[in-house]
Amino acid sequence: MDVYGLLGNPVGHSLSPPMHEAAYDELGMDARYVTFEPDRTALGDAIFGADALGIAGLNVTIPFKQDALEIVAPEDLASRIGAVNTIDFSGSGPPTGYNTDAVGALRALHDHEVSLEGARAVVVGAGGAGRAIAFGLADAGATVAIANRTEPKAHDLAEEVPRATGYGLAELGQLVANAEVVVNATSVGMETDVSPVPADALHDDLAVLDAVYRPLETRLLRDAADAGATTVDGAWMLLYQGVEAFEIWTGREAPVAVMNEALRSRL
Numbered sequence: 001m002d003v004y005g006l007l008g009n010p011v012g013h014s015l016s017p018p019m020h021e022a023a024y025d026e027l028g029m030d031a032r033y034v035t036f037e038p039d040r041t042a043l044g045d046a047i048f049g050a051d052a053l054g055i056a057g058l059n060v061t062i063p064f065k066q067d068a069l070e071i072v073a074p075e076d077l078a079s080r081i082g083a084v085n086t087i088d089f090s091g092s093g094p095p096t097g098y099n100t101d102a103v104g105a106l107r108a109l110h111d112h113e114v115s116l117e118g119a120r121a122v123v124v125g126a127g128g129a130g131r132a133i134a135f136g137l138a139d140a141g142a143t144v145a146i147a148n149r150t151e152p153k154a155h156d157l158a159e160e161v162p163r164a165t166g167y168g169l170a171e172l173g174q175l176v177a178n179a180e181v182v183v184n185a186t187s188v189g190m191e192t193d194v195s196p197v198p199a200d201a202l203h204d205d206l207a208v209l210d211a212v213y214r215p216l217e218t219r220l221l222r223d224a225a226d227a228g229a230t231t232v233d234g235a236w237m238l239l240y241q242g243v244e245a246f247e248i249w250t251g252r253e254a255p256v257a258v259m260n261e262a263l264r265s266r267l
């Protein structure tokens with residue numbers, strides 16, 4: 001039996017086990033996906049121990065994504081983002097670290113026929129999620145405006161990301177009015193029914209991805225739908241980061257529809 005897992009703290013409510021195990025069932029794989037909550041000081045032991053035990057692959061989540069970068073051999077995008085969320089043990093050298101959050105956002109947009117080459121994209125937020133998404137969008141050929149409540153963080157991130165510029169939230173309406181893609185990478189909309197983007201800036205030439213997936217239908221996405229924009233909810237991003245991890249680990253095409261169903265039935 002192959003064992004895959006998730007390192008994080010807390011991981012009790014993670015949707016990754018049912019999503020991945022639905023894929024194993026669908027493909028007739030003898031595999032399980034389990035969660036682990038190691039002590040923060042024991043992350044290296046946990047990763048190398050997993051390798052020694054023959055665990056086939058690990059996801060990594062909060063609070064370990066940045067620390068994991070120092071322990072594994074990160075591929076280029078993970079290294080630029082500064083965070084690892086997927087570890088592959090199949091090579092002969094040290095475990096390889098990937099960041100599938102960025103690719104997850106890109107595949108979620110691609111799935112909704114949003115083209116990114118040459119697009120003007122706005123990322124709201126310059127935290128961990130904002131970093132991953134900004135690097136991903138830039139790699140896909142978009143120009144990226146990063147707008148953050150704490151404006152200096154947006155400028156700092158924009159210096160690292162190709163074709164990116166940093167802004168405060170005051171400029172957000174103007175940026176969105178002139179953009180083709182907007183991604184919410186803040187937690188705004190999770191606890192309260194508010195949107196980080198002024199509704200009157202949304203328009204029908206826009207695709208809006210909200211990284212928030214609880215609730216699935218955020219105020220931002222409702223406003224975007226009202227404005228005639230293409231909407232992509234946070235479950236798509238969650239789905240495709242998992243799909244990408246599955247494909248890295250197994251080398252097989254993931255059964256996306258089955259994984260999507262397993263995820264959405266639990267949200």
Ligand code: ATR
Binds near residue numbers: 126150
């Ligand atoms: P994550 O890893 O999920 O991105 P994070 O690194 O803590 O979490 O980043 C949270 C992001 O949401 C930040 O961009 C934060 O803005 P600040 O850098 O100004 O803190 C943003 N954010 C959180 N609450 C917000 C709010 N009420 N309004 C606007 N932005 C908010």
